[in-house]
Each structure stands twice: as structure tokens, then as C-alpha cells.
Amino acid sequence: MHVDLRPLERGDLGAANRVLRDAFGAMLGEDTLGDTDPLGTRLAAGHVRGIGAFLSGVLVGSALVTRWGSVGFVGPLSVEPALWGRGIGSRLLGAVGGILDGWGVTHRGLFTFAHSPRHHALYQHFGYWPRFLTALMSSEIPAGLPRGTGWSVLSAQADGRAALAACAELAEAVHPGLDLTAEIAALQAQQLGDVVLVGDPARPDAFAICHDGPGTEAGAGKAYVKFGAARPGDHHAFAALVRSCRGHAAAVGARLLVVGVNTARHDAYRHLGEAGFRTDVAGVTMHHGNAAGYDRPESYVLDDWR
Incomplete structure (x- = not known):
């Protein structure tokens, strides 16, 4: 063949x-x-x-x-x-x-099915090793949920350059060289959703790249966080980010907010459970060289490598 x-x-x-x-x-x-x-x-x-x-x-x-x-x-x-x-x-x-x-x-990985030894063996052959589970979680958005305060979206900024630079700086604090600028540019160019900014838009305490609705990575009736982060160790900013993403989901008419979190980020994972999120799918991330990357207890990051 x-x-x-x-x-x-x-x-x-x-x-x-x-x-x-x-x-x-x-x-x-x-x-x-x-x-x-x-x-x-x-x-x-x-x-x-x-x-x-x-x-x-x-x-x-x-x-x-x-x-x-x-x-x-x-x-x-x-x-x-x-x-x-x-x-x-x-x-x-x-x-x-x-x-x-x-x-x-400098760091590479992938998401795969937790229950598939076939996939694990394939990826291990290329130097990827299974680490912690990644929980794909969701929270229902009640009709009439208040939008809430303390957050804004990038599309509403008269000049978003300062916010973009601040998001890049925050990502760098999460992991050296991590940069979501191109991901945000793709979201904007294709009009897939918006970027939620918590706190001062010029220097947000946290941000989240959200897809909204059909034809994106979210789907009809859903808002989906492709990537979100607060500064390492800042529980309050992360809690505000989760509330703000729920507010954004309500503002765009979504019935469900979908996020992913690696369970090595223990406090972030635990907070989502306490905030009413349920796990729909449990996968596993495999990292090249078994490196931790930004999957550490102090990391307040939402992402999904599917």
C-alpha cells in the first residue's frame, strides 16, 4: 500500500x-x-x-x-x-x-482518548508520554443570567493593541514563550467569537479566547473557551474569569459554556467543579519528553488540545 x-x-x-x-x-x-x-x-x-x-x-x-x-x-x-x-x-x-x-x-504535546492503549502506544513511539487527565467540562447557562460586571470584550475596544500586548505578557508569565496572539488574530479574522478581558482592558488580570455558535469550535447554543488564563497563583482573577465567561455566554445567547482544564492544575480544576461545571469527557494529554509545560498546580489555565 x-x-x-x-x-x-x-x-x-x-x-x-x-x-x-x-x-x-x-x-x-x-x-x-x-x-x-x-x-x-x-x-x-x-x-x-x-x-x-x-x-x-x-x-x-x-x-x-x-x-x-x-x-x-x-x-x-x-x-x-x-x-x-x-x-x-x-x-x-x-x-x-x-x-x-x-x-x-520548546514544548509540544497532544490530546488523546484516555481509554485507548492503541493511541498511547502510537504516541509513545514518538516520545509523547501520558500525564494528567484533561477534563472537558460544561456549565449550563440559565435563561436571563445577568451579564455581570468587571469584564469587557476585545471587539469593544477602540484600540485593542494595548490589550493584545497585555494578553501576550500574561501568557509569557504562564509559560516562557507561550503566545496566543496568532490565535486571537484568527478568531478576529474569521469572526468566530471574542476575547473576554477581566479588569482593566489595557492590562487585564485574565483573558479568554471564546468561540461562539455553529461553524466555530463551539457549536450551536454553545460558547467555548479555546484558551483562557489568569496569572499563576491568582485564584481571584481565575474565579472572575470563569464568572465573566459565563456572562459572555449569556450575552451571546449560549445555553452551555464549554471549557477544558488539565487536572494537574489542581486548584483551577477544583474551582470549576465547585462552580457547577460537570465533566463530559475525560481525555489525557501526552507531552513530548514527559515535560510538564504549564500543567502545574499554580497554573490557572483553560485550554483544549483536541
Whole structure:
């Protein structure tokens, strides 16, 4: 069997989405993607690259890789279920690993199914090791929930440059070189949602990059935090960020707020449970070289590497 690898292009998205849904459906027993668009929105962003695997010219697998400054993560990676075990996933992982090498990231990882030894073995072969669970959590947003105070959104700022610079500085405090500037730029360019800013917009105490509604990574009736952070050790700012994201969800008419948190960030995870969030899916993050990255007890970070 000869499989060709080449960069994933916009014209490949229809086939890539079908394979992704088939693969995830085969693993989980249901379509968990709904009306979200995790491939199209990412492939349109400058900080994301994709590789496709083609058998006789037909796409049978794909993998994306995302760069957040010094941090890079792989995913989603999917292969046509009928071709599992044929080495296609290994070739895709090797190809995106080359992209990460070229970017020069200092921390890399991925999210995978906690219950799948097949996936763990594949990724361990490439130097990724399972660490703590990542909980994908949600909270219902009651009708008429007050918007709340003490926060704003980036789109409402007359000049957002100071806020963007402050978000970059805050991310640097979380982990050396971590930078969400390109992620925010992609959100703005594609009008996927907004950035929640807690406190002074020119120097926020915390921020969150939120997708809202269908055609994004959220889905209909949902707001989704792609990344959010308060300064390390600042519990009060993190609590305010969670309240503000709920307020943002209410403001955009969402019925559900979805977040991800690694359980190594113990206080952040515990706070979400106490704030009424429930765990819908438990996955595991695997880190290259078994490095902790920013998954530390003092980290108040929300993210999702799916």
C-alpha cells in the first residue's frame, strides 16, 4: 500500500471532515462534532498547518499542528477506520513532528482518548508520554443570567493593541514563550467569537479566547473557551474569569459554556467543579519528553488540545 503525504489544502476539507467524523465516531460510538468546524477554522489560520494522507489520490487521513509561540500541539489526527493499523497514523505523526521541529517549539504535546492503549502506544513511539487527565467540562447557562460586571470584550475596544500586548505578557508569565496572539488574530479574522478581558482592558488580570455558535469550535447554543488564563497563583482573577465567561455566554445567547482544564492544575480544576461545571469527557494529554509545560498546580489555565 503506497500512501502519499502532502500539505492539506482547502479543497481537501470535505474529505478530511468525513474521515475525522468517521474516525471519532468509530472510537466514541457517536458523532461528537455536530455543527462545529474544527478543521476549516484552523486551516484558515496562519499558525496552523495540516498534512493529508492520500491513497490512490483519495484522502484517507489527516493531521493538524498548531503553534502557540513556544508551544505546539498535534491534533486532530484521524485515519479512515478501515485502514487503522496500516501505519498511516505513524506517517502523519512523523510529518507534523517535522513541522514542529522547523518551528523550534520548546514544548509540544497532544490530546488523546484516555481509554485507548492503541493511541498511547502510537504516541509513545514518538516520545509523547501520558500525564494528567484533561477534563472537558460544561456549565449550563440559565435563561436571563445577568451579564455581570468587571469584564469587557476585545471587539469593544477602540484600540485593542494595548490589550493584545497585555494578553501576550500574561501568557509569557504562564509559560516562557507561550503566545496566543496568532490565535486571537484568527478568531478576529474569521469572526468566530471574542476575547473576554477581566479588569482593566489595557492590562487585564485574565483573558479568554471564546468561540461562539455553529461553524466555530463551539457549536450551536454553545460558547467555548479555546484558551483562557489568569496569572499563576491568582485564584481571584481565575474565579472572575470563569464568572465573566459565563456572562459572555449569556450575552451571546449560549445555553452551555464549554471549557477544558488539565487536572494537574489542581486548584483551577477544583474551582470549576465547585462552580457547577460537570465533566463530559475525560481525555489525557501526552507531552513530548514527559515535560510538564504549564500543567502545574499554580497554573490557572483553560485550554483544549483536541
